[in-house]
Amino acid sequence: MSVTVSATLAVNEALAEKRRRGLPVLPLGFGEAGLPVHPAMREALVSGGDRNAYGPVAGAAELRDAAAGYWQRRGLPTDPDLVVAGPGSKPLLYSLLLAIGGDTAAAAPSWVSYAAQAQLAGYRCMQIPTAPAQGGVPQPDLLAAAVGQARAQGRDVRSVIVTAPDNPTGTLASAATVRRLAETARDLDLVVISDEIYRDLVHEQGAEVHSPAEYAPERTVVSTGLSKNLALGGWRLGVTRLPDSALGRSLRAALLGVASEIWSSPAGPIQQAAAYAFTEPAELTERVRGSARLHGIVARAAADRFAAAGAMVAAPQAAFYSYPDLEAWRGHLAREHGITTGAGLTALLLEEYGMGVLPGSEFGDSTAALRMRVATSLLYGDTDEQRRAALAADDPLALPWIAEHLDRLSEVLDRVGPAQALDGPGEPAARARD
Structure with a gap:
C-alpha cells in the first residue's frame, strides 16, 4: 500500500521551505485556523x-x-x-x-x-x-x-x-x-x-x-x-x-x-x-463568534478576487475556504503555459509565484478540472499580535498585512490568467454558482 503525505500538510511544508529560503509566499493551502490560543x-x-x-x-x-x-x-x-x-x-x-x-x-x-x-x-x-x-x-x-x-x-x-x-x-x-x-x-x-x-x-x-x-x-x-x-x-x-x-x-x-x-x-x-x-462559557462563545466573522470577511474577499479574474465561485458560507473554478482560463492556460489540469495549474502557482493552493483532484474532483481549494486562515498575520488585531478590527481587510496578501493574490491571478476571461469578467462571489 502506498500512501503519501497528506496534500494539505505537504503544501504547508513546501511554503515553509520557501520562507526559509527568503522567498515570498501566499499561504492559501493549509486549513489551520490561524488564530491565537484564548x-x-x-x-x-x-x-x-x-x-x-x-x-x-x-x-x-x-x-x-x-x-x-x-x-x-x-x-x-x-x-x-x-x-x-x-x-x-x-x-x-x-x-x-x-x-x-x-x-x-x-x-x-x-x-x-x-x-x-x-x-x-x-x-x-x-x-x-x-x-x-x-x-x-x-x-x-x-x-x-x-x-x-x-x-x-x-x-x-x-x-x-x-x-x-x-x-x-x-x-x-x-x-x-x-x-x-x-x-x-x-x-x-x-x-x-x-x-x-x-x-x-x-x-x-x-x-x-x-x-x-x-x-x-x-x-x-x-x-x-x-x-x-x-x-x-x-x-x-x-x-x-x-x-x-x-x-x-x-x-x-x-x-x-x-x-x-x-x-x-x-x-x-x-x-x-x-x-x-x-x-x-461566554468568553469562548464570543471568541468563536468573532472568529467566524473574521473568517467570513476574508474568505469572501478572496473569493471576490477570484471572481474578478474570471472564476466561478460559490460564496463562502462557513469556515475559511472557497473553491474557485477557472474553467474560463482553459484555452489560455493550454496555449501560454501548456497546462491542462488542476494539478498543473496549482504547481505553476506554487513554483513561480509562491502561491500555495490545492487542486480539486486532491479532493476527489476530476484531474482535468481547473478547480482549487483556497484557505484564507493564514492571512491574518505572522504574529499573535497581528492575529489579535485581525480579530478585533471592524474592517480586517484594511489591515495592511491582510490587504497586501489580497492584492498579491490579484496580482498573481492577473499574471497567470488571460487579460480578460474568455467568458467575460467574473461575477461577484455572492452571485456566482448560486
Missing part, C-alpha cells in the same frame, strides 16, 4: 497539568458530560456514555472506519483524508458529486445508484461520510438535501458519519446547520473537535457522538477496542481544558 484555554490547560494517569479509554466523565451538553444545545440530545474522545477528530474518524468496516462513500469533492483513511483501513471510498453550492453531502439519488451498482458487483458498502459545513468548498447543504441523504442512508442501511468540525464557524449569525442526526438519529455518528472553532489544532482533541441505538452501542464497543490499542486515552490536561471549552 487566555482562558491556556489557564484551563495549566490547571490540568497534574492529570497524569491514563484515564478511561472513552475519555474523562467530565469531558463526555460537557460534550453531551454541547450537542444538547444544538438540538441533539446525547447520552454521555455514547460520547468517545480521542487525540483529534482525525484519528477518531479513521478508527470509526476500522470499527464499521467495509467500503465508504463521500462527497466529490471532499476532505483529502477520507479516501486516504479508507485506503489505510483496507477499503475503498466512492466519491459522489454534490449539488451546486451544497458541498459536503453526496447527492442522494447519485449515492443510491452508486451503492446499488457497487453492491451488485459484490462490494460491501457500509457507510457514507458527510461534512457539515464543508471542506473544501466552504458551503452548507440545505436542510432538504441533508434530510434526503439521511433517508437514503436508512434505505441503504448505511452508517452516516457526520463530520461537523466547522459547525460553529458559519459566517451568518443565526444560520442553521442541519445534521443527519436530526433525520436518521439511529444510524448517525457525529464528530467534532477544538481545532477549528477555537483554533487549537496543536492540542489534538476530538469527540464523537454515537447513536442511541443497538448500532450505536455496538459501534461504541468496537471503537473503544480500536482506541485502546492505538492511543489508550486522550491526554489528561487536554481533556480537562476541552471539558471547559465544551461548556461554552
Whole structure:
C-alpha cells in the first residue's frame, strides 16, 4: 500500500521551505485556523497539568458530560456514555472506519483524508458529486445508484461520510438535501458519519446547520473537535457522538477496542481544558463568534478576487475556504503555459509565484478540472499580535498585512490568467454558482 503525505500538510511544508529560503509566499493551502490560543484555554490547560494517569479509554466523565451538553444545545440530545474522545477528530474518524468496516462513500469533492483513511483501513471510498453550492453531502439519488451498482458487483458498502459545513468548498447543504441523504442512508442501511468540525464557524449569525442526526438519529455518528472553532489544532482533541441505538452501542464497543490499542486515552490536561471549552462559557462563545466573522470577511474577499479574474465561485458560507473554478482560463492556460489540469495549474502557482493552493483532484474532483481549494486562515498575520488585531478590527481587510496578501493574490491571478476571461469578467462571489 502506498500512501503519501497528506496534500494539505505537504503544501504547508513546501511554503515553509520557501520562507526559509527568503522567498515570498501566499499561504492559501493549509486549513489551520490561524488564530491565537484564548487566555482562558491556556489557564484551563495549566490547571490540568497534574492529570497524569491514563484515564478511561472513552475519555474523562467530565469531558463526555460537557460534550453531551454541547450537542444538547444544538438540538441533539446525547447520552454521555455514547460520547468517545480521542487525540483529534482525525484519528477518531479513521478508527470509526476500522470499527464499521467495509467500503465508504463521500462527497466529490471532499476532505483529502477520507479516501486516504479508507485506503489505510483496507477499503475503498466512492466519491459522489454534490449539488451546486451544497458541498459536503453526496447527492442522494447519485449515492443510491452508486451503492446499488457497487453492491451488485459484490462490494460491501457500509457507510457514507458527510461534512457539515464543508471542506473544501466552504458551503452548507440545505436542510432538504441533508434530510434526503439521511433517508437514503436508512434505505441503504448505511452508517452516516457526520463530520461537523466547522459547525460553529458559519459566517451568518443565526444560520442553521442541519445534521443527519436530526433525520436518521439511529444510524448517525457525529464528530467534532477544538481545532477549528477555537483554533487549537496543536492540542489534538476530538469527540464523537454515537447513536442511541443497538448500532450505536455496538459501534461504541468496537471503537473503544480500536482506541485502546492505538492511543489508550486522550491526554489528561487536554481533556480537562476541552471539558471547559465544551461548556461554552461566554468568553469562548464570543471568541468563536468573532472568529467566524473574521473568517467570513476574508474568505469572501478572496473569493471576490477570484471572481474578478474570471472564476466561478460559490460564496463562502462557513469556515475559511472557497473553491474557485477557472474553467474560463482553459484555452489560455493550454496555449501560454501548456497546462491542462488542476494539478498543473496549482504547481505553476506554487513554483513561480509562491502561491500555495490545492487542486480539486486532491479532493476527489476530476484531474482535468481547473478547480482549487483556497484557505484564507493564514492571512491574518505572522504574529499573535497581528492575529489579535485581525480579530478585533471592524474592517480586517484594511489591515495592511491582510490587504497586501489580497492584492498579491490579484496580482498573481492577473499574471497567470488571460487579460480578460474568455467568458467575460467574473461575477461577484455572492452571485456566482448560486
